[in-house]
Amino acid sequence: MSLFQYDFMIRALIGALVIGLTAPALGIYLVQRRMSLIGDGIGHVALTGVGVGLLLNRSPVVMAVIVAAVAAVAIELIRERGRTSGDVALAMLFYGGIAGGVMLVGLSGSRSNANLMAYLFGSLTTTSPQDLVVIVVLAVVVLVTMITLRPALFAISHDEEYARVSGLPVRALNLLLAVTTAVTVTIAMRAVGLLLISALMVVPVATAQLFTRGFLGTMLSAMGLGLLASGSGVWLAGTANTALGATIVILAIGLFLVVAVGVALRRALGRRRAVPGSAHQLEPCDVVLGTAPRTAPDTSDPAADPAPDPVADPVADPAAPRKGGASADGARPVGILRKG
Amino acid sequence: MTDSVVSVEHGVVAYDDRPVLRDVSLRVTTGEVVAVLGANGSGKSTLIRAVLGLVPLSAGTVTLFDTPQRRFRQWSRIGYVPQRIGAGSGVPATVAEVVASGRLARRGVLRPPGSADRTAVAEALSAVGLSDRAGDPVGTLSGGQQQRTLIARALAGQPELLILDEPTAGVDSASQDAFAEALRGFVAGGGTVLLVAHELGPLSALITRAVVVHHGEIAHDGAVPEPAGHHAAPGHEHVHPHAPEESVGMWGG
Numbered sequence: 001m002s003l004f005q006y007d008f009m010i011r012a013l014i015g016a017l018v019i020g021l022t023a024p025a026l027g028i029y030l031v032q033r034r035m036s037l038i039g040d041g042i043g044h045v046a047l048t049g050v051g052v053g054l055l056l057n058r059s060p061v062v063m064a065v066i067v068a069a070v071a072a073v074a075i076e077l078i079r080e081r082g083r084t085s086g087d088v089a090l091a092m093l094f095y096g097g098i099a100g101g102v103m104l105v106g107l108s109g110s111r112s113n114a115n116l117m118a119y120l121f122g123s124l125t126t127t128s129p130q131d132l133v134v135i136v137v138l139a140v141v142v143l144v145t146m147i148t149l150r151p152a153l154f155a156i157s158h159d160e161e162y163a164r165v166s167g168l169p170v171r172a173l174n175l176l177l178a179v180t181t182a183v184t185v186t187i188a189m190r191a192v193g194l195l196l197i198s199a200l201m202v203v204p205v206a207t208a209q210l211f212t213r214g215f216l217g218t219m220l221s222a223m224g225l226g227l228l229a230s231g232s233g234v235w236l237a238g239t240a241n242t243a244l245g246a247t248i249v250i251l252a253i254g255l256f257l258v259v260a261v262g263v264a265l266r267r268a269l270g271r272r273r274a275v276p277g278s279a280h281q282l283e284p285c286d287v288v289l290g291t292a293p294r295t296a297p298d299t300s301d302p303a304a305d306p307a308p309d310p311v312a313d314p315v316a317d318p319a320a321p322r323k324g325g326a327s328a329d330g331a332r333p334v335g336i337l338r339k340g
Numbered sequence: 341m342t343d344s345v346v347s348v349e350h351g352v353v354a355y356d357d358r359p360v361l362r363d364v365s366l367r368v369t370t371g372e373v374v375a376v377l378g379a380n381g382s383g384k385s386t387l388i389r390a391v392l393g394l395v396p397l398s399a400g401t402v403t404l405f406d407t408p409q410r411r412f413r414q415w416s417r418i419g420y421v422p423q424r425i426g427a428g429s430g431v432p433a434t435v436a437e438v439v440a441s442g443r444l445a446r447r448g449v450l451r452p453p454g455s456a457d458r459t460a461v462a463e464a465l466s467a468v469g470l471s472d473r474a475g476d477p478v479g480t481l482s483g484g485q486q487q488r489t490l491i492a493r494a495l496a497g498q499p500e501l502l503i504l505d506e507p508t509a510g511v512d513s514a515s516q517d518a519f520a521e522a523l524r525g526f527v528a529g530g531g532t533v534l535l536v537a538h539e540l541g542p543l544s545a546l547i548t549r550a551v552v553v554h555h556g557e558i559a560h561d562g563a564v565p566e567p568a569g570h571h572a573a574p575g576h577e578h579v580h581p582h583a584p585e586e587s588v589g590m591w592g593g
Contacts, residue, residue: 028431031430031431032430032431148450148452149449149450151440151441151443151444151449151453152444152449154433154437154441155441155444158433158438158441159422159441161394161422162420162422162441162493163441163444164393164394165392165393165394165415165418165420166415166416166420166441166442166444166445166497167413167414167415167416167445168444168445168449169449173449205431206430209430209431209432212432213432213434213475213476213477214432214433214434214436214437214475214477215431215432215433215434215437216437218431218432
C-alpha cells in the first residue's frame with residue numbers, strides 16, 4: 001500500500017496498534033470500577049509533565065509519565081479515603097494540571113502552539129523512532145501486567161471488600177492500577193492526544209460488553225476492537241488526510257453504534273420468531289408452577305434449581321415467575337441494596 | 341476441647357463518635373453455627389465487619405484462630421459472604437469468573453489458576469446448585485442465585501470458617517433451601533459458621549447458638565429465641581423489598 005511507503009506512517013501504524021491493544025486491556029478495569037473518566041483526569045495532569053519536559057529540554061514523554069504517575073497515586077489515595085471532599089480535590093488536580101501544562105508549554109518556546117496541539121490531540125506521525133521504542137516497551141509492560149494479574153485485578157475491581165478479606169494486597173494493587181493508568185495515558189497521548197485518551201480506554205470496552213457474557217471475553221473483544229479502530233484509523237487518516245487521533249476515536253464510536261444496532265436488531269428478530277427468548281434472557285423459575293410438565297429431571301430438589309429450558313418449557317415466559325405468586329420471588333428485587 | 345475460632349473482647353465501634361457497638365464480647369469455637377440476630381441498625385452487621393477488619397475497633401480486641409486480627413494473615417481459612425454482589429458494573433462477569441476469585445486467598449496473586457482451582461470452583465458451584473449457570477453472566481441471575489454465587493465464591497476457597505452477612509435477606513425460598521443445604525454440607529465437613537440474619541427461615545435447624553444484638557450490646561447469648569409478634573404468625577413471609585426492580589443490563593430481557 002503506497003500510504004505505508006513512508007517510515008513515519010509505518011511508525012504511526014505501529015504506535016497506534018500497540019496503543020489500540022493496550023488501552024482497552026487497562027480500561028476494562030477502570031470501567032468495571034466505574035472510573036471511566038479517570039484517564040481523562042490523569043491526561044489533564046500529564047500535560048503539566050509535558051510542559052516541564054519541554055521547559056527543561058527533557059523528553060516530554062518521560063516527564064509526563066512521572067508527573068502523571070504521581071498524580072495517579074494521589075488520586076488513588078484520595079479515592080481510598082472515600083470522602084466527599086475528594087471530588088473537589090480531584091477537580092483541583094485536573095484543572096490545575098491542564099492550566100499548569102498550558103502555561104509551561106507556552107513558556108517553553110516559539111513553537112508552543114503547535115506543541116500544545118500535538119499533545120492535546122495527538123501527533124503520531126511526528127513520533128521519532130526513540131519515542132516509538134519507549135511507547136512499545138511501556139505498552140508491553142502494561143499489557144503483560146494487565147493479563148497476568150487479571151484474576152487479582154478483577155477481584156479488587158469487582159468487589160474490593162471481598163478482595164480485602166481474601167488477604168489480597170488491595171492497596172498495592174490499586175496503586176499499581178493507578179500507575180499503569182498513568183503510563184498508558186502518557187503513551188497514548190502521542191496517538192490520540194490527552195483529551196481523547198479516555199475514549200480508547202473506554203469505548204472498545206463499552207462496545208465489547210454489548211455482546212459478551214464474561215469478563216475475559218469482554219477483555220479480549222475490547223482489545224480486538226481497539227486494534228481494529230486504531231489500525232483502520234491510521235489508514236483512514238492517511239487516505240482522507242484527517243487528524244489521526246480524532247479519526248481513531250470516531251471509528252471506535254462508529255463501531256460501538258454498529259454493534260449496538262446489530263445487537264438490538266438480533267434481539268428484535270429473536271423475539272419476532274416467537275421463540276420466548278434464549279436461556280440467558282430469562283430469570284429462571286424459582287417456583288414450581290405446576291401448569292406444565294418440566295424437562296428437568298428432579299424438580300423436588302431445590303438445590304438443582306431447574307433453569308427452565310426455554311424451548312421445551314412452555315411456561316418459560318419472562319413474566320411467569322412473577323405471576324406465580326407462590327413465593328416471595330415476585331416482590332424480591334434483582335439486587336438488594338446494602339444496608340448500613 | 342474446642343478451639344476458639346473467633347473471639348471479640350469488649351469490642352467498641354463508633355462511626356464519627358456515634359457508638360454502634362458498645363462493649364461487645366463474643367466467642368465462637370470450632371464446629372459451632374452461630375447466628376447473630378437483631379433488628380436493622382442494631383449493630384449486628386457492624387459486629388461481623390469488625391471481626392473481619394472491615395471497620396476498625398475503637399476499643400477492644402478481635403482474635404481470629406488464636407491470632408490477633410492485626411497480625412492475622414491466613415485469610416484463606418475464612419470465607420466471607422457479603423450481603424450482595426459488589427457495586428457491580430457494566431462489565432459482565434460469568435458466575436464461574438466470580439466464584440473463581442474465591443480461590444485467590446489460597447492461590448495468591450501471581451500464581452495462575454491450576455486444576456485444583458478449577459476443581460474447587462466446580463465443586464462449589466455444584467454445592468449451591470448453580471453448575472448449569474457457570475457460563476452465564478451474573479447480572480442475569482435472580483437475587484437468590486446471585487447470593488448463592490457469593491456463597492460458592494466463599495466455599496471455593498475451602499475455608500474453615502464461613503462468615504455471612506444476611507445471606508437470606510430478600511432471597512426466594514428455593515434459594516434459601518439450596519443455601520441451607522450448602523451450609524449443612526459445610527458444617528458436616530467440620531466447618532464453623534458465623535452468620536448475621538434478620539430471620540432464620542430454613543436455617544434455624546442448623547443453628548447451634550444465637551446471639552442477639554440490641555442497641556449495640558449483646559442482649560442474649562444461647563438458644564435460638566422464639567420469634568415474637570407478627571413474626572411468629574404462621575405463614576409469615578418475611579420479605580423486605582429493598583430496592584425497586586433493577587435493570588439487569590443488556591441481557592436482562
